Amino acid sequence: MKISITAILFMTFFFVFPSLAQHGEHEHNHNHEGQVAEPSAASNDTGNAACEDTINIKVSGLVCDFCARSLEKVFLKRGDVGGIKVDLGKGSIVVAMKPGLTIDDATITKLIADSGYNVSAIHRGCEHG
Amino acid sequence: MKLTVFTLCCVILMGYAPQSLSRPVSYPGGWTVMQKNDKNAHSLHVHYSPTAKYSIGYRTEYWRGEEWQFHGAQLNYLVKRHNAATSQANFYLKGGLGIAYGDLGVPDGEAQPAAFADIALDWETRRYFTSYENRVYYAEDIAKFFRQKARVGIAPYIGDYGDIHTWLMLQVDHITGERDNISFTPFVRFFKNEYLAEVGISDKGGILFNLIIRF
Numbered sequence: 001m002k003i004s005i006t007a008i009l010f011m012t013f014f015f016v017f018p019s020l021a022q023h024g025e026h027e028h029n030h031n032h033e034g035q036v037a038e039p040s041a042a043s044n045d046t047g048n049a050a051c052e053d054t055i056n057i058k059v060s061g062l063v064c065d066f067c068a069r070s071l072e073k074v075f076l077k078r079g080d081v082g083g084i085k086v087d088l089g090k091g092s093i094v095v096a097m098k099p100g101l102t103i104d105d106a107t108i109t110k111l112i113a114d115s116g117y118n119v120s121a122i123h124r125g126c127e128h129g
Numbered sequence: 130m131k132l133t134v135f136t137l138c139c140v141i142l143m144g145y146a147p148q149s150l151s152r153p154v155s156y157p158g159g160w161t162v163m164q165k166n167d168k169n170a171h172s173l174h175v176h177y178s179p180t181a182k183y184s185i186g187y188r189t190e191y192w193r194g195e196e197w198q199f200h201g202a203q204l205n206y207l208v209k210r211h212n213a214a215t216s217q218a219n220f221y222l223k224g225g226l227g228i229a230y231g232d233l234g235v236p237d238g239e240a241q242p243a244a245f246a247d248i249a250l251d252w253e254t255r256r257y258f259t260s261y262e263n264r265v266y267y268a269e270d271i272a273k274f275f276r277q278k279a280r281v282g283i284a285p286y287i288g289d290y291g292d293i294h295t296w297l298m299l300q301v302d303h304i305t306g307e308r309d310n311i312s313f314t315p316f317v318r319f320f321k322n323e324y325l326a327e328v329g330i331s332d333k334g335g336i337l338f339n340l341i342i343r344f
Contacts, residue, residue, distance in 0.1 A: 059212075060212040060213060060214055061210070061211075061212025061213065061216070061217040063215065063216060063217050063253055063254050063255045064217070064253060064255075065288065065290055065291070065292070065294055065320065065321075066294070066320045066323070066325055066343070067152055067217075068290065069322065069323050069343060070155060070156035070159065070343075073156055073158075073159060074156050074157070077158075086290045087290065088255060088289065088290050089287075089289065091214060091215070113181065114156055114157050114180075114181045115156055115181070116152070116156065116181055116210065117212055118212040120214070
């Protein structure tokens, strides 16, 4: 009986909070299969993406949280982007690509411009630490 | 005299201030809802941005004192945006075309063509905000006037991305016509994620309440 109740509670919990369920799945993949988990598409989250699958973009004009939401909207519409993290303090964003996928610099520049900003620099992979 | 005082205030405010959170142009495919209220009027503007340069949408306004309302289409155009390392500045042109209904001076329920034109400037950093906007209204026998407003603001703390952000702001409003006056409205702006709200009260006792949601 207790097991049934616990199972129902768990199912309800993961149904109501799918993002948490997704997070749990990431941890499972990472811990038990030794694979790099696919980054979450949740806002301001690059998940557990390995650094080689990330792009660090220095963005000018990045001063407003409310306006910077456009970066998430624009990048997360793409199927090849797993997650995005905005850092207003550094004036940069980190884009986590899905494993094996990438975006060329010209497309990044256009996406940033569509979001209302300008690109100052693009660093790929682990070079930005 | 009032115009001189207002202009002086604007110059001072523009000199000190910085940030435009209520961008009238969003990202391609983005929708924005703006609902604003002050002692003069209530307005609703819903716009869609096909590109990052312009947006189109529906606007309605109700002016309480004169009891007239506007319904029409509005075009917002980003003329120039300057992105610097720690600041952003914008220059917009806006225009609206539609119809106005008024209860005073014209037969009840009679619609008349109406239009407005608008210039908006802003500059912002993470700490400071300043903006200036003016608008000319024309609605045949119902209303003809000029309105301008300037805003300055300061963030008492610098929040990270995703935090609740708070701004302490002051709006100076000048309107011509029968209402001819200058008002000062201190208000607080809050925003988190895609939601922004402003609450304040003017020196004339009018309540300011604005809400902006971006999709």
